[in-house]
Amino acid sequence: MSEEPLIHISNLYKTYHVGDVDVHALQGVDLDVQKGEFVSVVGASGSGKSTLFNVLGGLTSPTSGTAKIDGKDLAGLSNRERTELRKKKVGFVFQKYNLLPTLTAEDNIRIVQYIGDRGQTFSAEFKQVLSVLGIADRMKHKPRALSGGQQQRVAIARAIVNEPAILLADEPTGNLDSQNSLAVLELLKDLNERLGQTILMITHNDEAAAFASRKIRMLDGRVV
Amino acid sequence: MILTLVGVSYGTLDSSARRARGVGADIMVRPPGSSILGLSTAPMTDKLLDFVAQQPDVAAVTGMAVQPLSGFGSITGVDLNSFSRMSGGFHFLAGGPFQADQDVIVDEYYAREKRLHVGDNLTLMNHQWRVAGVFESGKLARICVKLPVLQTLMGNPHRLSLIYVKADSSDHIQEVLNNLREKMKGYPIYTMEEFTSQLTVNSVGLLRNFIDVVIGVAVVVGFIVVFMGMYTAVLERTREIGILKAVGGSSGFILNLLVRETLLLSILGTIVGIGLTYGAKALLEATFPSSLTEEIVYSWWPISGGIAIAGSLLGVIVPAVKAVKQDVTEALSYE
Numbered sequence: 268m269s270e271e272p273l274i275h276i277s278n279l280y281k282t283y284h285v286g287d288v289d290v291h292a293l294q295g296v297d298l299d300v301q302k303g304e305f306v307s308v309v310g311a312s313g314s315g316k317s318t319l320f321n322v323l324g325g326l327t328s329p330t331s332g333t334a335k336i337d338g339k340d341l342a343g344l345s346n347r348e349r350t351e352l353r354k355k356k357v358g359f360v361f362q363k364y365n366l367l368p369t370l371t372a373e374d375n376i377r378i379v380q381y382i383g384d385r386g387q388t389f390s391a392e393f394k395q396v397l398s399v400l401g402i403a404d405r406m407k408h409k410p411r412a413l414s415g416g417q418q419q420r421v422a423i424a425r426a427i428v429n430e431p432a433i434l435l436a437d438e439p440t441g442n443l444d445s446q447n448s449l450a451v452l453e454l455l456k457d458l459n460e461r462l463g464q465t466i467l468m469i470t471h472n473d474e475a476a477a478f479a480s481r482k483i484r485m486l487d488g489r490v491v
Numbered sequence: 492m493i494l495t496l497v498g499v500s501y502g503t504l505d506s507s508a509r510r511a512r513g514v515g516a517d518i519m520v521r522p523p524g525s526s527i528l529g530l531s532t533a534p535m536t537d538k539l540l541d542f543v544a545q546q547p548d549v550a551a552v553t554g555m556a557v558q559p560l561s562g563f564g565s566i567t568g569v570d571l572n573s574f575s576r577m578s579g580g581f582h583f584l585a586g587g588p589f590q591a592d593q594d595v596i597v598d599e600y601y602a603r604e605k606r607l608h609v610g611d612n613l614t615l616m617n618h619q620w621r622v623a624g625v626f627e628s629g630k631l632a633r634i635c636v637k638l639p640v641l642q643t644l645m646g647n648p649h650r651l652s653l654i655y656v657k658a659d660s661s662d663h664i665q666e667v668l669n670n671l672r673e674k675m676k677g678y679p680i681y682t683m684e685e686f687t688s689q690l691t692v693n694s695v696g697l698l699r700n701f702i703d704v705v706i707g708v709a710v711v712v713g714f715i716v717v718f719m720g721m722y723t724a725v726l727e728r729t730r731e732i733g734i735l736k737a738v739g740g741s742s743g744f745i746l747n748l749l750v751r752e753t754l755l756l757s758i759l760g761t762i763v764g765i766g767l768t769y770g771a772k773a774l775l776e777a778t779f780p781s782s783l784t785e786e787i788v789y790s791w792w793p794i795s796g797g798i799a800i801a802g803s804l805l806g807v808i809v810p811a812v813k814a815v816k817q818d819v820t821e822a823l824s825y826e
Contacts, residue, residue: 326737326819347741354739365734365823379738425738 271338273432273465274300274323279332281318281488292318294488295332300433305459305466307479315488316469320437323467324357325349337432354383358426362438364418366410372421373406376428383429393428399461400424400454416447423454427464434458436468440475452478493709493795494768495785499775500701502786508687513630515578516553516655517664519686523677535651539675540573543656546670548663551577554651555631556641558616564601566615567632568641577657578630585609586624592640594623601633604779616644709798718806721753725810732814733822742815749811750804757803761796 281293293315300306310316321327322334325341328349334341336356344352359365366375377387389397397403400420410418419439426434436455440448456478458464468479476482484491520543522534537554544552553576556568571588574580581588584599586609595613597605602625607613613620620636642648658667664682671680725732735745772785 321820324737326823350736350739350741353737354741359737361823365730365737367731367734369731378735382735382739382744 270301272299273302273304273337274298274467275333275335276319276323277333279319279322279334280330281315281322281327282330292488293322293329293332296485296488296490298483298490300465300467302432302465303459303463304481305456305468305479306481306483307468307470307476308483308485309470309473309476310485311471314485316471316485317437318488319485320435320467320469323433324359324435325352355429356432358429358431358434360419360422360426360434360436360439362441364410364415364422364442366418366421366425368410371407371409372402372413372417375410375421376425379425380428385429389428393424396427396458396462397424399457401450414447415443416450419443419447419451420454423451423458427458427462432465434464434466436466438470439468440470440472448475492712492764493705493798494764494788494791495771496705496709497788497791498768498772498785499783501788502784505786506784509629510631510633512683512687513578514553514574514655514683515657516683517658517661518656518668518671519681519683520654520656520671520675521679521681522652523679525679534647535654535678537649537651539651539654543654543671546667546674548659548667548670549656550659551657553577553655554638555653555655556638556645556647556650557632557652558641558645560615560634564633566595566634566636566641568638569631569635570638574631577655581624581626581630581635583624583626586622589623589635589637591621591623592637593618593620595620595634595636596624596626597622597635598626598628598630598633600628618644714802714806718809721749721803721807722810725749725814729814729817729822729825732817733819733825736815736817736819737823745815746811749807749814753803753807754800757799758796760803761792761799764795764799765792 276296276298279293279296280291283290283292296315296319308316308319318327322329322341323336325344326349328344329342332342336352339352339356341349341352353359366372367378370378376389380389381387394403397406400423402417402420402424405413405417405421410421413421419442423434423439426436434455439455440451443451452475455466455468459466459480466479468475470476520535520539535554540552540554543549551573553570553573557565558568559565571580581596583596585602586596589596595615597607597613601607602622605613607622607625609622609624611622613622615634639648642650656667656671658664668680668682671678732745735748768785768787772787775783775785
């Protein structure tokens with residue numbers, strides 16, 4: 268019997284109502300991602316990548332279809348259940364880093380650890396991850412004192428501090444120069460290989476997508 | 492704002508009470524129809540002084556005429572001989588008692604506020620006065636002139652606003668009071684203890700209403716300021732709230748953060764406000780030492796703190812609820 272996929276998406280639809288207009292962002296997406304996979308999702312603007320990201324992250328609910336993470340169907344989840352999903356199952360890395368500007372790098376990570384009910388002290392393993400990410404000596408700095416690449420590494424550390432089932436990365440190199448982009452992509456690949464972290468990375472860049480073990484392409488709200 | 496206004500109200504009345512006690516009298520006689528606290532001009536004949544002095548157990552009697560001035564002050568006509576017998580007299584810091592009719596003596600606070608020195612000229616009631624002496628504050632009034640001179644200027648010669656009576660013994664105060672009340676029907680007659688106890692915020696109805704209005708305005712203004720402040724803060728932090736929601740922060744967690752932050756801010760604000768009342772007190776003492784006296788009213792610290800906390804908590808509810816109901820994706824795209 269084959270292993271149940273960590274992410275199982277079947278015939279997934281999402282329609283936004285913008286004024287009097289219906290925008291069909293997802294139009295029957297089918298996708299399975301196994302545990303430990305590093306999958307990149309590529310496509311042009313408006314292809315539905317970000318909507319898929321939002322649905323899988325529990326940031327918005329699907330209109331119809333099935334979207335399961337670790338066996339849990341996201342359709343019909345209440346707000347509280349979606350909050351629990353974000354707390355326990357999903358880690359986010361955003362294009363704009365989205366660090367809290369008034370907190371230090373360390374506190375940005377600790378607050379997520381606290382929200383995830385995992386205490387406030389870093390485990391030895393996590394400290395090792397911080398070293399791998401190259402930010403162990405930047406923990407006491409606030410985001411404004413960090414470079415874009417450093418901020419994104421802090422965001423990656425924040426995303427995995429609670430050991431989520433999947434790491435969702437939305438254009439993680441979109442705001443970085445080529446050198447920092449390369450570093451971040453290598454780090455994601457390293458995390459995938461070293462820790463077995465399942466990663467779903469959304470990008471419009473084929474070079475970035477090449478770092479993943481599998482690449483899928485979206486067009487007009489479907490996986491092609 | 493609340494603490495300063497309450498402090499000024501209490502302080503001004505308490506300084507009046509202190510000065511009244513400084514007269515050294517036991518009993519006060521006021522004109523018929525006057526209230527215990529109302530200012531009066533001079534409707535009582537000075538023949539009453541002899542009448543009162545002849546009553547049993549009366550050791551000393553002195554009469555005053557009081558003319559209100561613009562603002563908070565008044566000028567008091569005093570007979571120095573009888574006043575000195577009752578109170579022990581003024582303690583002069585500079586100069587001495589008035590000699591000529593145009594002489595005026597002022598207390599140290601009034602002299603400091605008006606930058607007056609012995610020999611300076613002073614215009615009051617459209618009349619030119621010469622400062623003859625500066626006395627230590629705490630007795631009777633801030634500005635004193637000769638009684639007959641003031642009576643003439645007021646157009647009430649031989650008329651008095653107040654009569655102070657000293658009993659020959661503290662055991663006889665009540666007997667003197669009863670006797671005077673019996674023989675001077677219609678005249679409000681009080682012990683000084685009764686009079687000074689009435690000089691409180693709660694006893695002065697107009698002041699009570701004034702303070703209520705001020706507190707009401709302060710609460711409304713404070714509420715609007717806090718409400719708008721928190722509303723703006725939530726708007727400015729929409730993205731941060733979106734981040735917290737994205738990483739699994741529950742509505743309760745975010746509300747908790749906002750409420751705790753508000754509580755901390757309002758407590759800090761109260762502490763700063765208390766600190767500012769000390770600043771306001773020092774400023775008033777330096778600027779208007781004779782007319783406005785501020786006291787630090789400790790009993791109002793928790794009240795003003797409660798007003799600040801209640802106002803800020805009410806002010807945070809609407810933006811907080813709005814914040815937690817916000818869509819995460821919209822919040823994250825907020826610039």
